[in-house]
Amino acid sequence: MSTGIGKTPFFRLLLPLTAGIVVCYYLPEFSLISKYLTGATGLILILFSLFVKKEYRFKFRWLFGAGLFLFIFSLSQLQYQQQEQHAQFSFSENEQYYLGTITDIPETKPRTIAYNVKINNPSEKKVILYIQQSEQAWELEPGDEIVFSARIQPFKNFDDAGDFDYPRYMKIKGYSGSAYIPETAWRKTGRSSFSITSASQKFRVKALDFYKSFEPDKDAYAFISALTLGYKEDLTDSMQEAFRVSGTAHVLAVSGLHVGIIYIVINMLFSFLGKQGSTYVIRQLLIIVVLWFYVFVAGMSASIFRAAIMLTINCTAKIFNRRGFTYNTLAAAAFFILIYRPFSLFDVSFQMSFGAVFAILFFQPKLNVLYTPTCKVVKYIYNLFTVSLSAQLGVFPLVLFYFGTFPTYFFITNLFVVPLVGLIIYALVPLIILNLFSSFNIWLIDFLNTVFHWIVKTFVETTFHIVYIAETLPFAQISDINITVVQLILLVFFIFISGYWLFTRRSRSLLAALSTFLLLLLTFTYSLIIK
Incomplete structure (x- = not known):
């Protein structure tokens, strides 16, 4: 796989885009x-390059590239400021009346119900309303329009938040403020506004009800709902803590890992259409359609969107007889996401998603060369192992930087949990299909239903056992780790340059790795001294 910039044109476009966003921030x-x-300078250079005489075009070929760089640099700043203005709110000292629409499935609090609401009047803003619990409040659904009286306030940091900047986090998510709404301060208008988002959330509720028809136990239902639909409301605190300490909390949020597994399943289902000709084009188009249907059912969260865009670009590349996943398709996905939502650059999940996929592209092909299993089952397990290991190398520095904790056994637990997650999703697909035909009362369907119920239950219980064992091991988690931005950059560079040296054995790479490691030691020593 070539990593040259000449073969990654979207990387050239991504550089000025990210540079403009960083400057704005x-x-x-x-x-x-x-x-x-x-x-203005960029446009002048682009126009000038178009009128250069033919004999001088090669000499002045840099004009177009420089002009495009400056133009995208400018465009990213304009887009960033537009998104920033959209999130800004004119906070009033007094209560005001607002017209808004429920956009998401609610989150239950001790005395309130938290609803994500898009204010329609006087201006379109996203806020979080904590509505006092009541029978009427529980009946609200995504798409319902409400009128309410409130004093919307800016977000504030929690007392025990430490270094976590909650207002910044909510700003990145696109929310302007929040408010508490008593039972008497709101009412439904009786109107329901249609949007893709609200329709998606309604479909998501139906999918959750469908899971309940399987009659799983409470923990299994909560785990499967989080795993496939990103619904965490029913997860217990102890379960979330166990997954966090064991370093496997990422499987509880639908991300690129889950969408990637769904993609593999869809690809297998349509494999009968072959690998060439018009049927292959139809196969890729069907994969895109089914993939985006899953995105719709799963709630259309930002992390699912990112993964779906990556895979859509991958399928599109295959339609035009290009290679699938490359650094260029990854850069293209990042470019389109950031041009639409510049704030995503500072979203932790965005950074971890692309860090993981970049590490997979970088490390996995090299790890696969080291060992080539002949048995298909062993090959499948080894591929899951190399994907998991590569992804963990990519996100490890970010975990240290943002969360200040190091799950000691996360490399080991993920090597078991990630394949199990894949197997659970694989087993859920036929179980869902069989349940659609359960009303026919055919003994074979009932038998297969029972078999796949047992398979899903066994895999879920095995996952729980591994996670809970890892949580109880001595020194399961190292806390209070603080690394600076400089140390983060050095650590990322050290991991990738060391990996490059291990596979190429080039002396310059070894020298660069040792120099980076020495700089890391110096920065850590300096941090200890000033403390």
Whole structure:
């Protein structure tokens, strides 16, 4: 796999895009001037390059590239500021009346129900309303329109939040503020506004009810709902803590891992359409359609969207006889996501998703060369092992930086849990299909239903056992780890340059790895001294 910049054109576009977003975030005053100056300069250079005489075009070929760089740099700043303005809210000292629409499945609090609401009037903003629990409040559904009186307030940091910046986190998510709504301060208008998001959430509720028809125990239902639909409301605190300490909490949120497994299942289902000709094009188009249907059912969260965009670009590339997953398709996915939502660059899940996929592209092909199993079952297990190991190498520095904890056994637990998650999802697919035909009362369907029920139950229980054992092991988690941005960058560089040296044995790579390791030691020593 070539990693040259010449073969990754979207990487060239991604550089000015991310640079503009970073400038806007850290140097907002500078961006007020630079967005217009760089945009105008970029357009002039692009126009000038188009009118250069033929004999001078090669000499001045850099003009178009430089102009495009500056133009995208400017465009990203304009898009960032537009999104920032959309999230800003004019907070009033007094209560005001608002018209809003419920956009998501609610989250239950001790005395309230938390609803995500899009304010329609006086201006479109996203807020979180904590509505006092009542019979009427429980009846609200995604898409319902309500009128309410409230004093919407900006988000504040929690007393025990530590270094976590909650207002910044909510700003990145696109929310403007929150408010408490007493039982008497709101009512339904009787109207229901249609949107793709609200329709998705309603379908998600039906999917959750469908899972209940399997009659699983409470923990299994909560785990499967989180695993496939990203619904965490029924997860107990002890379960979440166990997954967090064992380093497997990522499986409880639908992400690229889950969507990737769904993609493999869909690809297998349509494998009868072959690998060439018009039927192959139909196969890729059907994969895209079914994949986005899953995104719709799973609630259309940002993490699912990211994975679906990556896989859609992958399928599109295959339609045009291009290679599937490459660094260029990854850069293309990041480019389209950031041009639409620049705030995503600072979203932890965005960084971890792309860090994991980049590490898989970098490490897995090299790990697969080391050992080539002849048995299909062993090959499948080894591939899951290399994917899991590669992804963990990619997200490990980010886990240390953002969460300040190190799950000691997370490499080991993930090597077991990730394949089990894949097997659970694989077993759920035929179980869902069989349940659709359960009303026919055919003994074979009932028998297969029982078999797959047992398989899913066994895999879920095995996953729980591994997680709970890892949680109870001595030194299961190291806490209070603080690394700086510089140390994060050095650690990422050290992991990838060390991996590159291990597979190529080039002396320059070894020298770069040792130099980076020495710099890391110096920065950690300096941090200890100033403390």
